[in-house]
Amino acid sequence: MGKDLTKLKRIELLELAKKRKIKGVSILKKAELIKILSKDLAKKAEVKGKIEQKIKRDKIVKKIKPKKKTSKPDLRKKKTLKIKKIAKESLSQELIELTKFQAGTTDRGEEPRSQIGSESPEIKHHYGEDSLALLVRDPWWLFSYWEIRGQLWEDTRLRCGSSGYKEVLRVYDVTGVEFKDSKSYNSYFDIELTPFIECWYINVKDSGRSYVAEVGLRTDSGKFFTIIRSNVVVTPRYGPSELVDEEWMVVDEDYWKMFALSGGYGVGVSSEELQKVLKQRRLDTISSSTKGSLEDKR
Amino acid sequence: MENKGYLSIVLHAHLPYVRHPEYDEFIEERWLFEAITETYIPLIEMFRRLRDEGVGFRLTMSVTPTLISMLRDSMLQDRYLKHLDKSIELAQKELQRNKGNFEVKRLSEMYLDAFRRSKDIFLNRYNKNILDAFKEYQDAGFLELITCGATHGFMPLMVNRESVKAQVRVGVGVYEEAFGRRPEGIWLPECGYKPYDDEILKEEGIKYFLVDTHGVLFADPRPRYGVYSGYFCKSGVAVFGRDVESSKSVWSAAEGYPGDHYYRDFYRDVGFDLDYDYVKPYINPDGSRGNTGMKYYRITGETLQKELYDPDKAREKAAEHAGNFMFNREKQVEYLSTFMDRKPIIVAPYDAELFGHWWFEGPIFLEFLIKKIHHDQKTMKLITPMDYLREYPKNQVLRPSFSSWGYKGYSEFWLNGSNDWVYRHLHKAAGRMKVLAAKNRGVAGLRRRALNQMARELLLAQSSDWAFIIKTATHVEYAQKRIKEHVFRFNRLHEEVESDTIDETYLEVLERRDNLFPNIDFEVYIEASEEEKI
Numbered sequence: 001m002g003k004d005l006t007k008l009k010r011i012e013l014l015e016l017a018k019k020r021k022i023k024g025v026s027i028l029k030k031a032e033l034i035k036i037l038s039k040d041l042a043k044k045a046e047v048k049g050k051i052e053q054k055i056k057r058d059k060i061v062k063k064i065k066p067k068k069k070t071s072k073p074d075l076r077k078k079k080t081l082k083i084k085k086i087a088k089e090s091l092s093q094e095l096i097e098l099t100k101f102q103a104g105t106t107d108r109g110e111e112p113r114s115q116i117g118s119e120s121p122e123i124k125h126h127y128g129e130d131s132l133a134l135l136v137r138d139p140w141w142l143f144s145y146w147e148i149r150g151q152l153w154e155d156t157r158l159r160c161g162s163s164g165y166k167e168v169l170r171v172y173d174v175t176g177v178e179f180k181d182s183k184s185y186n187s188y189f190d191i192e193l194t195p196f197i198e199c200w201y202i203n204v205k206d207s208g209r210s211y212v213a214e215v216g217l218r219t220d221s222g223k224f225f226t227i228i229r230s231n232v233v234v235t236p237r238y239g240p241s242e243l244v245d246e247e248w249m250v251v252d253e254d255y256w257k258m259f260a261l262s263g264g265y266g267v268g269v270s271s272e273e274l275q276k277v278l279k280q281r282r283l284d285t286i287s288s289s290t291k292g293s294l295e296d297k298r
Numbered sequence: 299m300e301n302k303g304y305l306s307i308v309l310h311a312h313l314p315y316v317r318h319p320e321y322d323e324f325i326e327e328r329w330l331f332e333a334i335t336e337t338y339i340p341l342i343e344m345f346r347r348l349r350d351e352g353v354g355f356r357l358t359m360s361v362t363p364t365l366i367s368m369l370r371d372s373m374l375q376d377r378y379l380k381h382l383d384k385s386i387e388l389a390q391k392e393l394q395r396n397k398g399n400f401e402v403k404r405l406s407e408m409y410l411d412a413f414r415r416s417k418d419i420f421l422n423r424y425n426k427n428i429l430d431a432f433k434e435y436q437d438a439g440f441l442e443l444i445t446c447g448a449t450h451g452f453m454p455l456m457v458n459r460e461s462v463k464a465q466v467r468v469g470v471g472v473y474e475e476a477f478g479r480r481p482e483g484i485w486l487p488e489c490g491y492k493p494y495d496d497e498i499l500k501e502e503g504i505k506y507f508l509v510d511t512h513g514v515l516f517a518d519p520r521p522r523y524g525v526y527s528g529y530f531c532k533s534g535v536a537v538f539g540r541d542v543e544s545s546k547s548v549w550s551a552a553e554g555y556p557g558d559h560y561y562r563d564f565y566r567d568v569g570f571d572l573d574y575d576y577v578k579p580y581i582n583p584d585g586s587r588g589n590t591g592m593k594y595y596r597i598t599g600e601t602l603q604k605e606l607y608d609p610d611k612a613r614e615k616a617a618e619h620a621g622n623f624m625f626n627r628e629k630q631v632e633y634l635s636t637f638m639d640r641k642p643i644i645v646a647p648y649d650a651e652l653f654g655h656w657w658f659e660g661p662i663f664l665e666f667l668i669k670k671i672h673h674d675q676k677t678m679k680l681i682t683p684m685d686y687l688r689e690y691p692k693n694q695v696l697r698p699s700f701s702s703w704g705y706k707g708y709s710e711f712w713l714n715g716s717n718d719w720v721y722r723h724l725h726k727a728a729g730r731m732k733v734l735a736a737k738n739r740g741v742a743g744l745r746r747r748a749l750n751q752m753a754r755e756l757l758l759a760q761s762s763d764w765a766f767i768i769k770t771a772t773h774v775e776y777a778q779k780r781i782k783e784h785v786f787r788f789n790r791l792h793e794e795v796e797s798d799t800i801d802e803t804y805l806e807v808l809e810r811r812d813n814l815f816p817n818i819d820f821e822v823y824i825e826a827s828e829e830e831k832i
Contacts, residue, residue, distance in 0.1 A: 014584070014585075014586070091705055092549060092550050092552070092554070093549045093703070093704075093705075094704070094705055094711065094766075094770065095770075096549065096556075096649070096652055096656050097649055097651075097652075097766070098770045098772060099564060099651075099655065099656045100313065100329060100333065100649070100651045100655065100656075101326075101329055101763075101767055101770075101772055101773055121779055121782040121783050121786055122782065122786075123723060123782050123785050123786050123789065125719075125722075127726055133457060133721070133722070133725060135455055135457070135709070135713065135721065136454070136492075136700065136708075136709065137708060137709045137710055137713050138706060138707070138708035138709060138710055139708070141710075143713055143718060143721075145718070145721065145722050147722070199718060199719075199722075231457065234493070234700075235700075236516065236699045236700035236701065236708070237516060237518075237699065238516065239516060240515065240516060240520055241516065241517060241518040241519050241520045243518050243519035243520065244519055244520055245519040245520065245522065245694060245695075245696070247694075248522040248694045249522075250519070250520050250521075250522045254522070254637070255520050255522075257637070258521070258522070258523055258524030258526070259515060259524060261524055261526070261633075261634065262511060262514070262515055262524030262525040262526065262539070262541075262542070263511050263515075263525075263541070263542025263543060264511075264515050264524075
């Protein structure tokens with residue numbers, strides 16, 4: 001590098017330390033910073049190889065991880081267009097909330113030193129057990145994460161016996177059924193797993209449904225061997241209920257009026273526009289999942 | 299003439315637990331200091347003025363258990379005073395520096411005056427504990443204070459019921475300690491609701507909670523009055539939905555009042571603008587530039603050439619906006635009342651820190667609004683959700699929809715590529731806590747202390763703020779570190795309790811550091827069905 005550290009400002013030194021991932025420096029004086037940094041730079045040559053390897057590994061994982069696979073991308077697109085009318089598309093609330101946490105110019109970029117000598121804040125990713133969890137992110141997306149020990153993989157491979165198989169995440173729609181032994185379900189779809197991946201965002205077609213997931217092996221002949229099963233989740237239904245409360249006599253007209261006034265179509269829709277939107281909205285609803293149900297009630 | 303409807307303003311005051319005794323000063327502790335000076339004290343001053351002027355009002359305010367814990371912590375109280383003294387010192391220097399420039403000088407004076415008043419209120423009037431102020435105005439019938447999840451954990455992403463129960467029960471307990479009575483309402487962290495969580499609220503004696511608009515609109519069956527009435531869940535707990543319009547007029551960056559060009563600019567702070575050596579004693583402890591609270595410019599527009607702030611003009615604007623807000627709500631109420639067979643309630647929830655901290659004129663806006671509502675119109679009245687339930691004890695029963703008030707209305711902000719790794723750890727810890735709690739019912743001594751500390755660490759790790767901060771990419775490393783630290787401490791204690799090798803020295807260090815909720819009882823994590831057997 002050959003940089004003369006003494007010529008840098010303290011802030012710049014801090015910045016450099018941050019880049020070099022040296023922790024606990026923010027309270028140091030300039031001279032101390034220079035000392036630590038020059039030591040670190042000298043050490044750099046030695047460990048360079050190692051670090052590069054690590055970074056490479058990290059990069060590979062990062063590359064694959066955030067990819068959100070969807071089984072039916074076309075459908076999803078359509079849904080997104082539809083929600084735009086009502087869902088908060090703007091981040092302005094979050095941006096304002098964020099200012100609560102803006103004490104400094106930028107990210108502190110440095111971690112407070114722990115004074116419990118032996119304590120390391122790094123936590124293990126694995127717990128040495130087998131588990132699969134399913135979480136609801138929104139009406140169309142689930143999130144799952146799992147940990148499966150090598151032994152269990154091995155056992156299942158033996159059980160399945162076949163040489164041709166794929167590791168898959170199978171997602172069952174179990175709305176209205178009691179899910180027992182992978183046989184009672186409405187439908188399912190598979191997501192082929194990429195090695196080393198241990199979490200996945202799952203796109204589901206319809207809102208307001210129940211799901212359960214399994215990781216397992218699917219043989220080329222189509223047989224499925226369960227490795228592990230998740231909890232059951234229910235996604236929220238996106239859109240107004242089909243249930244009408246008789247005690248409260250919610251007649252259709254009143255309901256849609258209140259729905260609109262409550263911001264159901266977005267803010268600032270005038271009453272003229274309202275009729276149009278309302279009509280469109282009904283058509284939208286009909287053309288998607290709840291076939292015909294609104295039409296009937298009119 | 300009788301009023302035709304109601305407006306319910308709900309302020310959510312919250313900060314995550316940040317307290318670092320291991321350092322003399324700590325950047326993130328400034329979140330609290332800034333919020334006290336810029337939001338909590340201005341609100342308290344407003345309550346006092348309104349009361350003294352005989353203006354009746356009803357406001358709802360949540361003060362979260364973590365915030366309560368910080369506000370009554372003597373170390374943080376003393377640190378705040380020190381911070382305030384420094385602010386006063388800087389303001390005095392600024393007064394000197396600007397003595398030749400009347401326009402700037404009067405701004406320095408404005409800040410000096412505000413800092414001094416803060417000190418007087420904080421120290422002389424409330425003896426360093428401003429929770430007493432909130433209690434005072436609640437007891438006097440102006441405020442309705444509600445509680446929140448213990449550490450603001452996002453409940454829709456909790457997989458076991460006991461985690462939700464612990465958040466609620468500890469939240470209720472902390473409230474009771476601070477305000478001398480039990481809370482009637484709760485602000486679900488991030489307004490995050492998942493079906494059946496209301497049953498837990500019921501068990502803990504909560505009478506109502508708030509959800510975002512779609513939480514009510516998409517409820518089963520169809521709600522009779524949109525978001526303009528309270529409803530009951532099957533459990534008997536009431537729910538209120540957020541009004542979109544009143545929310546947007548304040549929250550929205552584009553259309554919201556806070557973006558007005560005459561309002562003070564949040565980002566232009568002398569901590570960034572002035573000579574480094576001059577401001578150094580007042581910025582971040584590590585020497586990086588940061589906020590001092592003294593800001594001289596107005597938003598001006600989409601330009602870097604900011605113009606000087608004019609407090610009189612800004613005040614006029616705040617009055618104008620308050621008038622506009624009131625007018626719109628009146629219209630809303632009038633219109634709604636034409637086809638509702640009961641008086642509508644408009645529920646307008648906001649982050650408390652929005653008022654004063656982000657939107658400097660926010661507290662004046664509120665004060666104008668409250669006065670105008672009191673003096674200038676008869677259409678609507680201020681009300682709290684509980685008041686409304688007393689007036690309308692019979693309500694439609696429905697099941698609210700899974701929802702939050704965050705981006706896109708569900709869990710995405712707290713569950714995405716940047717922060718999804720935390721859940722496997724949180725869930726694991728919650729599961730372990732539940733198992734250990736059942737196994738160790740009634741234990742005493744060191745073991746009990748260790749288990750109680752585990753409960754604290756788990757709760758601290760669950761704060762939704764960490765995931766929020768990671769997603770927004772400020773203070774990311776701090777937030778990551780906090781989650782990892784609490785999970786690490788939890789896991790280490792878990793191991794020690796399991797193997798019966800509790801290290802008392804280590805435990806003591808943790809008890810001193812993560813010292814909130816002194817009266818916590820880990821047995822809250824025992825499964826409900828098990829609990830009944832006692």
